[in-house]
Amino acid sequence: MKKFLLLFLSIGIMAACSSDDDSSGSNDNVTSAEITLLDANSDLVSGMTVYAYSESTWEVIGNDTFFADFQAASNSEGIATFSNLTTDTEFNELTDYTHTYRFVVNYSINGTDTSKVLPITFELGDDISETITLD
Numbered sequence: 001m002k003k004f005l006l007l008f009l010s011i012g013i014m015a016a017c018s019s020d021d022d023s024s025g026s027n028d029n030v031t032s033a034e035i036t037l038l039d040a041n042s043d044l045v046s047g048m049t050v051y052a053y054s055e056s057t058w059e060v061i062g063n064d065t066f067f068a069d070f071q072a073a074s075n076s077e078g079i080a081t082f083s084n085l086t087t088d089t090e091f092n093e094l095t096d097y098t099h100t101y102r103f104v105v106n107y108s109i110n111g112t113d114t115s116k117v118l119p120i121t122f123e124l125g126d127d128i129s130e131t132i133t134l135d
Contacts, residue, residue: 032081
């Protein structure tokens with residue numbers, strides 16, 4: 001009887017250990033974006049913060065930077081890099097592994113505060129580059 005119990009326990013352990021399990025660290029599931037900022041003269045804009053809001057955050061709160069889901073500053077080439085927008089709450093079976101983020105830049109032009117909003121819909125694993133012109 002002990003041999004049968006040991007046999008079933010061994011089989012159960014071997015079945016649980018599989019080499020084909022999904023790797024959560026896989027680069028295939030990393031969703032990222034590069035947002036290039038240009039001014040009205042098409043010159044690159046560095047040092048500006050770009051905020052990313054998930055669709056659910058945007059619908060409830062809107063453009064309140066305190067509640068932004070992600071943020072990145074544009075580098076010397078005017079590019080704000082969001083290296084991993086993937087979250088289990090946004091990209092899952094219920095959303096068909098797609099999700100919309102709204103990228104927002106708040107700035108002042110001629111003394112008037114304004115914002116530019118760029119919605120982008122991603123599929124899990126997308127790497128998207130877009131441009132926002134601050135005019």
